[in-house]
Amino acid sequence: MGRPELVPGLEGIKAIYFDLDDTLCAYWDAAKTGLRKAFGDHPDLTVPMDLMLKEWAIAFSEFVETIGKTHWYEKYLKSGDLTRAELMRRTLERVGIFDEDLALDLSNRYHVERHAALDLFPESIEVLEKLRGFWPVGVITNGPADIQQMEIEKLNLRPYFDHVFIEGEMGFGKPDERVFALARKAVGCEPGEILMVGNSYKHDVVPALENGWKTVWVRRPSDVPPSSRTGRPEEKPATGPEPTLIIKDLAEIFA
Ligand SMILES: [Mg+2]
Known part of the structure; x- marks a missing residue:
């Protein structure tokens, strides 16, 4: 050729x-698939999927806007783990759930499913x-x-x-x-x-x-x-x- x-x-x-x-x-298609699987398949999560997706989107937009100006940026550069879990924690807070373990578990599931769908x-x-x-x-x-x-x-x-x-x-x-x-x-x-x-x-x-x-x-x-x-x-x-x-x-x- x-x-x-x-x-x-x-x-x-x-x-x-x-x-x-x-x-x-x-990437965005994979992220959407990952979020749906993480929120949809979780046995301990009773919040409706649409509400979780909506609150995650709001938390995401807020986090992205400020991340470069905070201590989170240095962590984010090295690994997606901590900021992804923090974002899940903030999402859960928005629906009145204060559960670090659940946040971590949802974050891991989202990560695995998003990567698989990419x-x-x-x-x-x-x-x-x-x-x-x-x-x-x-x-x-x-x-x-x-x-x-x-x-x-x-x-x-x-x-x-x-x-x-x-x-x-x-x-x-x-x-x-x-x-x-x-x-x-x-x-x-x-x-x-x-x-x-x-x-x-x-x-x-x-x-x-x-x-x-x-x-x-x-x-x-x-x-x-x-x-x-x-x-x-x-x-x-x-x-x-x-x-x-x-x-x-x-x-x-x-x-
Ligand atoms: Mg791009």
Whole structure:
């Protein structure tokens, strides 16, 4: 197989970085499955599933907003365990249950079921195979070190990445410009020769554009977090910068 051609607008690209969750794999779908199994199958939990899901979503949104400014961030970088359990504890508190053991058990069940349900999008491997050997390819992913490494292992993605940048290992994550500086240094290209492919406008597209990279925004109709208030995928603010390309399927980067 020869070098595939990228679509117009992506000429001159010499290195490609992908985001992981909801770009290469369906993380939010796995999270929804994990939550339903954790709440639905637990013998000691008498709270209706819909209420648990709703309160978890509220607790999640609150926690995410402040985590970077608290002592939880350092714990979160190393491992997803403590913050996941804390989030479950806060969820239970919201429904009037104060039970540390139950929180820990729900957290473990959620983790196991979410991991089991995690899967790649149908086209991901084919796209990575086509790029392999022709472009240096890397991943830039936010999240705890242990969880992100587990995902890469489980999905057998390791052989496809020349460079791996994980928030938990760096101590900072997207949209921090230090991430993009490190990733650029690793491939030794000019900013305009690097492509960022990601599903998050805020964390992938905007910071990559601000660093002079080209960007592909992956907007899948299913990309809706369990904590979403709108039930719809992320919208671009009216005045926000335009990505180089918007796609629904990773294979759309090829001409
Ligand atoms: Mg993502």
